[in-house]
Amino acid sequence: MAGAFKGCQKIRGPQLRNLLEAKDFILLDCDGVLWHGEKAVTGAATVVNSLIRNGKKVVFVTNNCTRPREKYVHKFSRLGFTDVMLEQIFSSSYCSALYLRDVVKISGQVFVMGCEALRSELQEAGVPCVVEAEDPDATIYNCPLAPDVKAVLVGHDDKMTFLKLAKASCYLRDPDCLFLATDIDPWHPLSGGRILPGSGSLTAALEVSSGRKATVIGKPSRFMFECISSQFEGVDPAKCLMIGDRLETDMLFGANCRLDTMLTLTGVSQTKDAEEYRDSELTTNHSFVPDYIVDSIADFLPAFEEQDEQSN
Numbered sequence: 001m002a003g004a005f006k007g008c009q010k011i012r013g014p015q016l017r018n019l020l021e022a023k024d025f026i027l028l029d030c031d032g033v034l035w036h037g038e039k040a041v042t043g044a045a046t047v048v049n050s051l052i053r054n055g056k057k058v059v060f061v062t063n064n065c066t067r068p069r070e071k072y073v074h075k076f077s078r079l080g081f082t083d084v085m086l087e088q089i090f091s092s093s094y095c096s097a098l099y100l101r102d103v104v105k106i107s108g109q110v111f112v113m114g115c116e117a118l119r120s121e122l123q124e125a126g127v128p129c130v131v132e133a134e135d136p137d138a139t140i141y142n143c144p145l146a147p148d149v150k151a152v153l154v155g156h157d158d159k160m161t162f163l164k165l166a167k168a169s170c171y172l173r174d175p176d177c178l179f180l181a182t183d184i185d186p187w188h189p190l191s192g193g194r195i196l197p198g199s200g201s202l203t204a205a206l207e208v209s210s211g212r213k214a215t216v217i218g219k220p221s222r223f224m225f226e227c228i229s230s231q232f233e234g235v236d237p238a239k240c241l242m243i244g245d246r247l248e249t250d251m252l253f254g255a256n257c258r259l260d261t262m263l264t265l266t267g268v269s270q271t272k273d274a275e276e277y278r279d280s281e282l283t284t285n286h287s288f289v290p291d292y293i294v295d296s297i298a299d300f301l302p303a304f305e306e307q308d309e310q311s312n
């Protein structure tokens, strides 16, 4: 179709090598790109190790807020990614802590509707959180509310209760209390066709009950890229490649930050989904379209093998 929006270029071999040569920073999503749960995508560890050894700045941008950064370092190492350091990991929980500490400079406490890892990431950054007393008889009619809550932060919470939702809704009655979400991922795939509701589903519940809209920290918001830019020298969007498996978060994040984007087909989104967005008449849908598509991160392997042959 003449004048059609471009994108979805299937890329491999020498083209892939040329693209890599033109980039200094490689931004990688984790779930669905590097691993599924505790199983690494075949070849992913070799690719990441080779990228790092070849002098690329590799950073990991993940909306998964269920693990503090040290635990990510352990996971990388456990799955064979041998050279990954703490400084390379940008999770939505870590970036939420940075936002509260450095951007907002929070003066009171944060009410967290999320898991323990999120709370510990805030504590690590010196951001105080409300500590809840265990009381099985507590209800929203009789429970105490902390007087100095200046932000409500929603993330993945597998111990979500109606009482937490009610408390968060009450805190948000104060217009000076900030409303933040680690991410708005709707759901995550599990094996056997099951799914796990994501932070976005809990955020949506609180948006309805509070009548307010959350500020999103994770992808597709630009803030994670600002965190990377503030912690590394010389981050030039033109020299960055964002690789992910989800069009609505990873590719949109890349588009929002003006990065070249690449979809891997080992996770949530598939080529037909990307092509539907590409062929859509709605131009806002074009932000979901990847510049490039590979079957898997393992498609990078030949690029390194050729490089190694050349250098021998």
Ligand SMILES: [Mg+2]
Residues within 6 Å of the ligand: 029, 030, 031, 032, 033, 244, 245, 246, 267
């Ligand atoms: Mg993913």
